[in-house]
Amino acid sequence: MRIAVAVSGRGSNLEALLRALGPGAPALVVLVLSNRADAGALARAAAHGVDTAVLADPGDAEEWLAHLARHQAELLVLAGYVKLVPAGVIQRYRGRILNVHPSLLPAFGGKGMYGRRVHEAVLASGARESGATVHLVDELYDRGPILAQARVPVQPGDDPERLAARVLEAEHRLLPAVVLAAAAAGRPVPLPEAVELQP
Numbered sequence: 001m002r003i004a005v006a007v008s009g010r011g012s013n014l015e016a017l018l019r020a021l022g023p024g025a026p027a028l029v030v031l032v033l034s035n036r037a038d039a040g041a042l043a044r045a046a047a048h049g050v051d052t053a054v055l056a057d058p059g060d061a062e063e064w065l066a067h068l069a070r071h072q073a074e075l076l077v078l079a080g081y082v083k084l085v086p087a088g089v090i091q092r093y094r095g096r097i098l099n100v101h102p103s104l105l106p107a108f109g110g111k112g113m114y115g116r117r118v119h120e121a122v123l124a125s126g127a128r129e130s131g132a133t134v135h136l137v138d139e140l141y142d143r144g145p146i147l148a149q150a151r152v153p154v155q156p157g158d159d160p161e162r163l164a165a166r167v168l169e170a171e172h173r174l175l176p177a178v179v180l181a182a183a184a185a186g187r188p189v190p191l192p193e194a195v196e197l198q199p
Helices: 012-020 042-048 061-070 087-092 116-125 159-185
Strands: 002-007 027-034 051-054 074-076 097-101 128-136 146-153
Touching: 002 012, 002 042, 012 027, 012 042, 012 159, 027 042, 027 061, 042 051, 061 087, 074 159, 097 159, 116 159, 128 159, 146 159
Parallel strands: 002 027, 002 074, 027 051, 074 097
Antiparallel strands: 097 128, 128 146
8 A cells, every 4th residue: 555644753653664564565665755854754754765755735635635646645644734734635546544633532623723732732631541543534634534543541640741742652652563464455444452551
């Protein structure tokens, strides 16, 4: 399965995915797209020999689709991509776009809920657990069908950085698992059970 990955930041989820998709894997990252020319993920992709592209206009569906078509991408993975994907891309790739989010959706999702903001909100709520979610992408932030979740306990004395580090570890396990399951099935599918992570 040919995979395109959209990124906005340093690319640790991209790195985890690239490491999971080694020689003989049923999936291959063929393109990394970013809305930011200075995204660290682009350098990670280049180090792995993966083609990269910076979107001149992240809101232009035709630009996205031209890149995806050129690389014959079958699945689009959002790995720390913080902008809304254009509706035209979602229409063309409906059911074939995944996103990883650093909370147990539907809690702590939606517009503006990314990065540190999510972990601050979890801690402020008094929730006893957080985690990571991989879901299908539709026209609204963080609202598509959930495919898999990994639960991470909130520990006494947690701050946003400590919680973020443990949730990111869960993301690094969960996203490759969902991508590999999609490659095996020929389309994104729910994982059979929740991934439990110990403190």
